[in-house]
Amino acid sequence: MNRLFTKSLCTSSAAAANLKPPPPDPAAISKLILSSPIQSPLSPNTPWTPHLVNSILKRLWNHGPKALHFFHLLDRRHRSYIHSPSSFNLAIDIAARLHLHTTVWSLIRRMRSLRIGPSPKTFAIVAERFASSGKPDKAVNLFLNMHEHGCSQDLASFNTILDVLCKSKRVEKAYELFKDLRGRFSADVVTYNVIVNGWCLIKRTPKALEVLKEMVERGITPNLTTYNTMLKGFFRSGQVRQGWEFFLEMKKRNCGIGIGIDVVTYTTVVHGLGVAGEVKRAKKVFDEMIREGVLPSVATHNALIQVLCKKDTVENAVSVFEEMVRKGYEPNVTTYNVLIRGLFHAGEFTRGEEMMRTMEEEGGCEASFQTYNMMMRYYLECGEVEKALGLFERMGSGGCLPNLDTYNILISGMFVRKRSEDMVVAGKLLVEMVERGFVPRKFTFNRVLNGLLLTGNQGFAKEILRSQSKSGSRLTKKFRL
């Protein structure tokens, strides 16, 4: 195990020959960490840098226990390396996702003792975890008590906590906090934009408009972000007509005062109209923006391609894709994902697979978990279990570890054929996901156990039950720092 580590390092012969050692490869190190036993020590010779550590933590994101173990080893066993604040923040995020409360706080204490934090960003991460796991009050309290942990509250952190609450759909809670404290922190245009966006996210555009009116009354001038947010809100809540009129109004003001509309405005309208089924109008707006001298971005193309896939034909979507490449745009992962989805949706599995090859070989884009999850969904939907499992294998061996969705998709897919051997696979997947720090829903758990019992796999079922009853306490103990 250790040899692999040393291989990528500065060996004495390389140094003697005055050759630059190859930079350590995060992918190779991540693979090694995944395959090595938990006690395996890291080579002391690796030239660790925050960038290297961060890219490894990101690669191991969906294997939280291993990621934390790696972080911990480097923190404690490595004499000369001290983790950077950004690595701490990543580790804290991972620990919070694993519900390792004790670990989160000891990491925060450690940051403090090293005098490298915690920063407002650190608290934003923890608050986000609270808010998205149904504990918005804890998120608010964390913000209110930040100063006790050596981190001052300011307008920026106030805006952040509001945004965190809004993005996790706790808009009422955010609005409450906003009204209580907007005086103390002198709310600015960003604060108001966050709240406007919040109401828009839960499709309450009348409330958003109310806040918009209020900000003007209080002497805060809305900017283009405010209007783009509102515009998106109309389309999101299905108010296509209001959205369109708002867009026209924005254009009119552009001529008058000169607030300007930009590529984001146009992208919002192209997407909004298209999703509403108004494909012709969406295309017209796309052409209009070019005439008006606002260059479409990759995101604009992605919006149009998605809309054509959904409401028109995948052939037209492919044409737009080819045209954008011809014009010199570089399609990104989203472009490919949208297009592959379109092809799979149309039953064109072969062309979808080809597009995936194109993306990796010619496009220089690595397939993401969205790519894999979506393709597996389609394969399982029509009973192509082997195809889905093949993709799953590729994920595990490539640089993209399966996430919670992946496991859920696959496990439920194992029930379509009603075969005994599929139940065993489902059981193995369940064990693996727990090992990697994911918490299966009770429903998933019972379904797999029932499946095993009904197909005569009592032994395996019992094994799973035993490992589960231990895993909770094991996880929390292992990473207490």
Add this chain to the structure above:
DNA sequence: ATAGGGTTAG
């Protein structure tokens, strides 16, 4: 990670 546009699912 102080705010707005593309990836799922009606």
